[in-house]
Amino acid sequence: MTSPDDIRTNARKILYLLTAEQHLRAGEDVAMDVLTSDLNRHQMSAQDQQLALEYAHEQGWLQGGPNAEVQLTEQGFVLNFGQ
DSSP states (O other), X not given: OOOHHHHHHHHHHHHHIIIIISOOOTTOEEOHHHHHHHXXXXXXXXXXXXXXXXXXXXXXXXXXXXTSOEEEOXXXXXXXXXX
């Protein structure tokens, strides 16, 4: 079972990958298959990916893009660089 702290940590890892590896800024998006490939490369299990993505959406850090992409919000972008 994944702890709430682990879920939060994994969600923040996703923000880091989106900004550092995909070079996204607020309002930009990435295809889900590209993000999944990155997360697999970083050895995040499918279950952990799902839980972290759900958490990040609930926090307002990510949202769905117009074509089912994952879109970085202003809040998610600022959170990643503000700490």
